[in-house]
Amino acid sequence: MKLSQLEPGQTGIIKEFTDLEMSVKLMEMGCLPGESIVVERYAPLGDPMAITVSGYQLSLRKLEASTIILQ
Amino acid sequence: MNGDFKIALIGNPNAGKSTLFNVLTGLNQKIGNFPGVTVDKKTGYSKLPDGRIPQIIDLPGTYSLYPKSKDELIVMEALADKKSSVHPDLIVFVADASNLKRNLLLYTQIADLKIPVIIALNMMDLAKRNGLEISVDALSRKLGVQVIPISARNQQGIDKLKEAICNAGKIPLQVESIEVEALAPGLVQKIQAEMMVDLPYVALQFAHQHEQLHFLSADQSDRIEEIEQEFSFHSQKAQAAETIARYNFINEVLYDTITRKIDAKQETVSNRIDKVLTHKIFGFLIFFVILLLIFQSIFAWSEYPMSLIEQLFVWLGEAGHQYLPAGVFTDLLIDGILAGLSGVLVFIPQIAILFAFISILEDTGYMARVTFMMDKIMRKVGLSGKSVVPMIGGFACAVPSIMSTRNIESWKDRMITIMVTPLITCSARLPVYTLLISLVVPDEKVFGFINLQGIVLMSLYVLSIISAILVALVMKYIIKSRERGYFIMELPVYRMPRWNNVALTMYEKVKTFVLEAGKVIVAVSIVLWVLASYGPGERFKQIEKEYQATEFTERYSPEELDRLKASSKLENSYAGILGKSIEPVIKPLGFDWKIGIALITSFAAREVFVGTIATIYSVDGDDAHMESVREKMQSAKDPETGLPVFTAAVAFSLMIFYAFAMQCISTIAIVYRETKHWKWPAIQFAYMTGMAYISSLIVYQLMK
Structure with a gap:
């Protein structure tokens, strides 16, 4: 399951990434395999999304979130 | 002053780096440029308890040493190049205690560059509120460096931090975090040996970033490329492996230094605010109201100080003419330099107000939410969510708005925003529009309540927005960028604005504007004054002689005579000759040489059009005489055909011309300053003037 498929309020644990370049940026921002994610909300127009990861809120586009595979 | 030694502030964005910088340096700071790049360098000085005065350098905030933008590359260049003028003797690493894990990633990278480092653990209060208990001593022991808890906002722990800076030695004491050689076995050693690099991590960074680092020669870069191929080095895989290894180390460090009190069910205040501020309906509604407030304030609050500044300059000019010896x-001094200066300084209130609001919106964390909400719409036209605020500011004045595009990390998004912002109807176009509309649009109501003049004015505003969007769409395909656009962005928690920070931002932006844009404006004003005040050969003397003849002195009062003389002089001045020489080009747009002069002089600023037209049609050009300017324009006749000059076709052609043309020296100056390249203002000038010419041509030819 991809992160972009979660509904607000749902949680997931990062398993792996499908895009190497994106994964480097995401890991720098604390999105590491094994880390749990809470989807907080989607922007009013449906994109981007806001998640809570390692204790802070991160916003990312759905396209970017779709490279994160959850357990 | 060179400072006793150099301290660099490094940290993640939103970690409180700038606040700490302001606390340490106060007003004793200066903005310059990092060598060779377009990034602002903030430096200042701070006095230590032992009497030494180090130079403090505020490096751009970044999440890692692998840069996502050109700004972030500075950090790596400053730290890895020992010959750099900003290479620090000591690093103060500013970490957000409420988010220590992610902050420590950058710390471990910095630590491996073996420069002495102190950690300033900021936002301890927030961490405590989030239920985090951090053992500062354990952290300090495990990392081998001094860790000082501070609260930059409340100015707590600053004395302790200064003491720690005094105590810091010249030898780096930080413990090793990862085994760098293991990430690229063989390669690191080979680069170290060949390039005489003493640190393995610097060698690894060379492998990753040799193409971007300015201080490496082309030969060195090529050699590194060869070595990389020899060891089949894959940059991104190595980066991923490094990041994971670093987080493993961080997890070990934090394992028994941080304890989290389980209190998860309590929803954070920030989250509750977000539910309203980014709500599907209320979110946009609140944003709209905030915009309205800003827009209104820029006009309403600046009106009084602006007229005060204008009056001051009028007074200075009058006093000057009265007390200084008459002469060239x-x-x-008065009509050239002073007039030019007043043109610059009159914008100060608007700039200060706009930046006060922007700084409040940023400080509170609301700006990140606006970006979050608008990103999808703006992305469709090649902009980013972060382009919204500068474009809104464009309604007041393009100059501060272009200055505020600095927040846009993506170079391409920022360039497009800079390129289209001057199309938005700014306040300087308003006097031109109101004059021309009142001239040709009847003051009638349609459907009994909608004012026709108001509709025309509103249409011009709407037109400016549409044109900005269309041009952005075109630029999206023209401007090339190797950067891949990201929107992986931290949403900082909501906080109260720091008022001294707001004041400092206002002061800084105004100062930059006056100094940088001011130079160009004053220079051009002088040139314009010379062009309008002098003519070739003996023409001016002849005019003087002509008007001394009794037929004139008897028929006209002295004031009228002066006006006639001024008008006749203008016609024969270099500016007048210029106007006549461009007449063939602007004739198809419906403009004669007199309008031509106004086009040339209003190149300095659009509102100069009204003043110039006023002078040409021999009336005093201030707002009180607006009525008579209109009357004069209305009665102006073409000397050959005897038909009125300002027909509806001419007036609309002029309005469209001013809607699109880049008639603003201040904007050109600020675009040059922000892009550090003449190419951008040149392209902008060319496309806007081209667009203005073609649109005016179409309007005039269709309406005539």
Whole structure:
């Protein structure tokens, strides 16, 4: 399951990434395999999304979130 | 002053780096440029308890040493190049205690560059509120460096931090975090040996970033490329492996230094605010109201100080003419330089107000939410969510708005925003529009309540927005960028604005504007004054003689005579000759040489059009005489055909011309300053003037 498929309020644990370049940026921002994610909300127009990861809120586009595979 | 030694502030964005910088340096700071790049360098000085005065350098905030933008590359260049003028003797690493894990990633990278480092653990209060208990001593022991808890906002722990800076030695004491050689076995050693690099991590960074680092020669870069191929080095895989290894180390460090009190069910205040501020309906509604407030304030609050500044300059000019000896020098000083200066300084209130709001919106964390909400719409036209605020500011004035595009990390998004912002109807176009509309649009109501003049004015505003969007769409395909656009962005928690920070931002932006844009404006004003005040050969003397003849002195009062003389002089001045020489080009747009002069002079600023037209049609050009300017324009006849000059076709053609043309020296100056390249203002000038010419041509030819 991809992160972009979660509904607000749902949680997931990062398993792996499908895009190497994106994964480097995401890991720098604390999105590491094994880390749990809470989807907080989607922007009013449906994109981007806001998640809570390692204790802070991160916003990312759905396209970017779709490279994160959850357990 | 060179400072006793150099301290660099490094940290993640939103970690409180700038606040700490302001606390340490106060007003004793200066903005310059990092060598060779377009990034602002903030430096200042701070006095230590032992009497030494180090130079403090505020490096751009970044999440890692692998840069996502050109700004972030600075950090790596400053730290890895020992010959750099900003290479620090000591690093103060500013970490957000409420988010220590992610902050420590950058710390471990910095630590491996073996420069002495102190950790300033900021936002301890927030961490405590989030239920985090951090053992500062354990952290300090495990990392081998001094860790000082501070609260930059409340100015707590600053004395302790200064003491720690005094105590810091010249030898780096930090413990090793990862085994760098293991990430690229063989390669690191080979680069170290060949390039005489003493640190393995610097060698690894060379492998990753040799193409971008300015201080490496082309030969060195090529050699590194060869070595990389020899060891089949894959940059991104190595980066991923490094990041994971670093987080493993961080997890070990934090394992028994941080304890989290389980209190998860309590929803954070920030989250509750977000539910309203980014709500599907209320979110946009609140944003709209905030915009309205900003827009209104820029006009309403600046009106009084602006007229005060204008009055001051009028008074100075009058006093100057009265008390200084009459002559060319006085004229140049007052009508050239002083007039130019007033043109610059009159914008100060608007700039200060706009930046006060922007700084409040940023400080509170609301700006990140606006970006979050608008990103999808703006992305469709090649912009980013972060382009919204500068474009809104464009309604007041393009100059501060272009200055505020600095927040846009993506170079391409920022360039497009800079390129289209001057199309938005700014306040300087308003006097031009109102004059022309009142001239040709009847003051009638349609459907009994909608004012026709108001509709025309509103249409011009709407037109400016549409044109900005269309141009952005075109630029999206023209401007090339190797950067891949990201929107992986931290949403900082909501906080109260720091008022001294707001004041400092206002002061800084105004100062930059006056100094940087001011130079160009004053220079051009002088040139314009010379062009309008002098003519070739003996023409001016002849005019003087002509008007001394009794037929004139008897028929006209002295004031009227002066006006006639001024008008006749203008026609024969270099500016007048210029106007006549461009007449063939602007004739198809419906403009004669007199309008031509106004086009040339209003190149300095659009509102100069009204003043110039006023002078040409021999009336005093201030707002009180607006009525008579209109009357004069209305009665102006073409000397050959006897038909009125300002027909509806001419007036609309002029309005469209001013809607699109880049008639603003200040904007050109600020675009040059922000892009550090003449190419951008040149392209902008060319496309806007081209667009203005073609649109005016179409309007005039269709309406005539």
